[in-house]
Amino acid sequence: MMEAAPLISHFETYLPFTEEEIALINNRIHRKRIKRREYLMRAGDICRHYTFVIEGVLRMFGIDEQGREHNILFAAEGDWIADISSFHSTRPGFSNIQALEPSEIIQIEQDDLYYLFINIPKLDRVFKVVTEDKYVELQDRIFQDISSTGLERYLYFLEKYPKLGSRLPNTQIASYLGITPEFLSMIRKELVSGK
């Protein structure tokens, strides 16, 4: 069993865990490395894992009727990523999950996660809080999407995720913002000259 320390530290930012609880968790997780561009899930698959990112960046994206990809979220160090709906229903999902950098992750399968929820009720609390935090982030983003221009959304993104702003290709950022790479390029040009 590889080191699960990053996941335990993550949990312990919310609540303390005993040695026995940590041992239980250790027995139910899988740590692995994945390559750039590798897929953890494709649209139509059933999402079999909750994935925690130790190192690297992943994206979740959907594909519209015209075949275009649209980034729904990025997950970097300390983030969780999963097609929650597919994971809990054990039915095919609409999301794709792919690594944008060579990454190191910890995965938990459905059975194992449910086993942990039953045996460590505290984990319900932890996942409740984690999900609430992510929910608030999505609400903020929706407010941006319905109230702001592409420029404003780009500035908000840079402010909120400064590291991702420099780590990710602009095509990926444009896809996340809901604009074309060409238009993002225009925005960036005006930011440099006009400021």
Add this chain to the structure above:
Amino acid sequence: MMEAAPLISHFETYLPFTEEEIALINNRIHRKRIKRREYLMRAGDICRHYTFVIEGVLRMFGIDEQGREHNILFAAEGDWIADISSFHSTRPGFSNIQALEPSEIIQIEQDDLYYLFINIPKLDRVFKVVTEDKYVELQDRIFQDISSTGLERYLYFLEKYPKLGSRLPNTQIASYLGITPEFLSMIRKELVSGK
């Protein structure tokens, strides 16, 4: 104490509760009626309650720099509404929460909700699942917002919330979709004629 049955039924769609647990819950909630246009919270307030809707519709909206309102979500029968970030941090929030119809609600204050989480750990599970479901809805909406036209988002809204489509004024729906009432009017005109 007024009837809390709708809330208990809501909880029991997720897990069973004992008589003692139900009594605990009953002692910690407040049921009330509110008028159309009444505010439960304004931007700058601290969100003091988690609110469950028994009857009616509420909206949460933000106000941009130009003073325009943008609907972040609607909450109808069986939904929860709260400025989660403000509620948990006990700090001023950016949201406004207002009734769009005369409504009947159940409210839980922060102390009481935390008391219930400690004494009925099951509730962590319930709120975890409720929040996950809402999180998935927001993800779907973000995908729509960054990938679709106003027409497509309107059709998706009608399909997903058919009741709200007829109950709410179009100005409120337009605000939710991120388009102007004038443009929604044009869309609706074309739907009637062009179909």
Add this chain to the structure above:
DNA sequence: CGCGACGTTGATTTGCCTCAACGATTGTGG
């Protein structure tokens, strides 16, 4: 009754997309 909320229409403007083309960079197989 009168006012404010609501829905609608039309003229004009603007934010952003589409399509096409082109260097620069990356990475990968021979």
Add this chain to the structure above:
DNA sequence: CCACAATCGTTGAGGCAAATCAACGTCGCG
């Protein structure tokens, strides 16, 4: 280790989706 392909960022011309602004009729409510 080089050569070629694929990815990436950028620029520009033209077009469309949606906003803005103004005006007007209807309705419900106090």
